[in-house]
Amino acid sequence: MQKTNSQNEKNTRKVKAKSSAADGLRELFIDELKDIVYAERALVKALPKMAKNASEPKLVSAIEEHVKVTEGQVQRLEQIFDILGESNRGKKCDAMEGLIKEGESIMEETEAGPVRDAGIISASQKIEHYEIASYGTLAAFAKTLGEEEIAALLEATLAEEKEADVILTDSAYHSINFEAAEENDK
Secondary structure: OOOOHHHHHHHOOOOOOOOOOOOOHHHHHHHHHHHHHHHHHHHHHHHHHHHHHOOOHHHHHHHHHHHHHHHHHHHHHHHHHHHHOOOOOOOOOHHHHHHHHHHHHHHHOOOOOHHHHHHHHHHHHHHHHHHHHHHHHHHHHHHHOOOHHHHHHHHHHHHHHHHHHHHHHHHHHHHHHHHHHHHHHO
16 A cells, blocks of 8 residues: 555654753763663673573673673763763663563573573674664764763773674574574474
């Protein structure tokens, strides 16, 4: 069925901004920083549950190590807020809440073992990709705003997130996914 012009107009209307909407790039930057600090704090709480539900020792270890890395990332974000002279109070991150919920759902819907481990890796990589996109954007904003020290801090976190993604990919491809596939053949 073809859409009419009035249906197309409804779907492409401009969104009216809230009265508290960011007025410039600096405000958007700070707003996005508040979003990611909330996300990282939520992740510090969620990762131990993933580690507890994983069965492959290398995966458990990787997740436990990432908890420590994430705690360091929260401290780095708090340092950024100090540099900016802004409150480090987070703003609810709907994206991270959804990704964590999806991870919990995967754990509930799979039996302990390789299949659940593969699901935990899947959920974790979705989280890493969200973080990679967020930190890449934030670093670009910081550079644009002339905040070189902050950009360097954000790029350090971006590098950690990319490394975590590589570790997860390696775990999935070199053992867990194949074990999960073999379990289906039993």
